[in-house]
Amino acid sequence: MIIKSEQFSKLLHELECCGEDEKKQKMEEMKRVMEELDYGEFKSVFTKELFDKIHQMIEKKKLSMENALKLLKQMGYCKALKYFSSRSFGESSLGKRFEKMMIDENEKKEEKDVNHLIDLCECYLLLEGLFSSKYHSIYMPFLLKVASKKEESKEVQKEVEMALLALVNTFRHSIKKELYLSEIVEIIKRHQEFNNLTRLACSSAWVFxxxxxxxxxxxxxxxVDELHFARDATRELEHLSKCVDWKREKEERKGKETKEELIIFGWICTITCYLSWCKLRNEELTGLIVGIADILFAAKDNYQKISNVCIDLFKVALRKEAVKAEGLLSCGVVDAVLEGIQQPTLNDYFAFDGLRILKKISKSLKGKKRDEIEEVKGKEAKKKVFKKLEEEGYEDTITSFHKIFGFLNIRFWQTDLSLNISDYLVNV
Incomplete structure (x- = not known):
């Protein structure tokens, strides 16, 4: 069996001692191998030693800067798609060299090589992320200019995608609005009107x-009000979900997640952040919650990673009161959680968070209402929930889990799961 990480290292070594035509072929092969690396293999490759090695190859003229940039951008692209986090590039001799090159190129008064500067900025952001505010004014105008290109050729779409993906790596850094807001709003609005971005570019603009x-x-x-995030996210997830074969077995998918699967995972993480940080809501949020419940239904058998982030999202939605308990019932979330925790292949993570959601729903429905109208609505919601849970054999399911509540609390260093079964039940 060929170990992909060793194959990648072998190809890099061969890159040192071959002609230009062969180099192109080797780099294409390296690109394919990188895409096939699973998370663990990628971690073993993405090291300070790797970047120090590439730096030596550049110094010894065994790899041109042009080829190095192509290779590194592809590494950064794969790193972003795999949601891999590492500081190894910034700690390497190559990372330090790139940092100096960016500053030197930007400070040139005449004959500034803008394309070279953009390549350097994209590489650095994709591989490391810029953490100092002194760099914001260097890379932001250039990358946003690339991301704002309107041509619809595949080549330009790829450039736009790469620029937006690089900007995502600014994470939660405080950046002055005047450096980005009008441009990023225009990019999103244009996509909403003309559907001109790739799916990854669109999600990247929103993540940023x-x-x-x-x-x-x-x-x-x-x-919320100008760009209608919930509506846009609902549409994007619906399109992506149609591109995924949800019945594909786990073993078949191992280490071979499709781009659509990875983008769906990223979208749900982004929506969870939105629910955590944004207090402003509108009626479009209901459609989004329904869409994510549909994804949970589809993912629960073979897509544990996506199932887990869906459960995380519903947990946050309840905690932040983005949706009420009866709303989760009408959206199909309760159905999805119940089906999920009754799966024969149930994992501890899903069991723990699924039960936490059911406990929160029960607590919410038992809570004191503020007025008579709300009290009447609450009783009606309770009747609906009770009927649904009764049909699904909910009480028997909770009882069957009761013996492991304590284990799950210890497993996740929490005390969230009450040992009292009545805390999970809904009484009319």
Whole structure:
């Protein structure tokens, strides 16, 4: 059996001692191998030693800077898609060299090589992320200019996608609105009108903007009322979900997640952040919750990673009161959780968070209502929930889990699961 990480290292070694035509072939092969690396294999490859080695190859003229940039951008692209986090590039001799090159190129008064500067910025952001505010004014104008290109050729779409994906790596850093807001709003609006971005580029634009809310709450109105985030996310997830073969067995998928699967995972993480940080809501959120319940239904058998982030999202939605308990019932979330925890292949994580959600729903329905109208609505909701749970054999399911409540609390270092069964039941 060929170990992909060893194959990648072998190809890099061979890259040192071959001609230009062969180098192109080797780099294409390396690109394919990188895409096939699973998370663990990628971690074993993505090291300081790797980047120090590439730096030596550049120094010894065994790898041109042009080829190095192509290879590194592809590494950064794969790193972003795999949601892999590492500081190894910034700690390497190559990372330090790139940092100096960016500053030197930007400070040139004449004959500034803008394309070279963009390549350097994309590489650094994709591989490391820029953590100092002094760099914001260097890379932001250039990358946003690339991301704002309107041509619809595949080559330009790829450039736009790469620029937006690089900007995602600014994480939650505080960045002045005047450096990005009008451009990113225009990029999202244009896609909403003309559908001109790739799915990854679209999700990246949204991730970048949602991440800014962490340090600037004034963006909520733009996100909810002007750009209609929930509506946009619902549409994007619906399209992506149709591209996934949800019945594909786990073993068949091992280490071979499709781009659509990875983008869905990223979208749900982003929506969870949105629910955590944004207090402003509108009626479009219901459609989004329904869409994610549908994904949980589809993913529960063979897609544990996606199932887990869906459960995380519903947990946050309840905690932040983004949706009421009766709303989760009408959206299909309760159905999805019940089916999920009754799966023969149930994992501890899903069991723990699924039971926490059911306990929160029960607690919410038992809570004191503020007025008579709300009390009447609450009783009606309780009747619906009770009927649904009774049909699903809910009480028997909870009872069957009762013996492991204590184990799950210890397993996840929590005390969230009450040992009292009545805390999970809904009485009319």
């Amino acid at each position: 903007l949602i991440n800014r809310v962490y340090s600037d709450k004034s963006l909520e109105k733009v996100i």
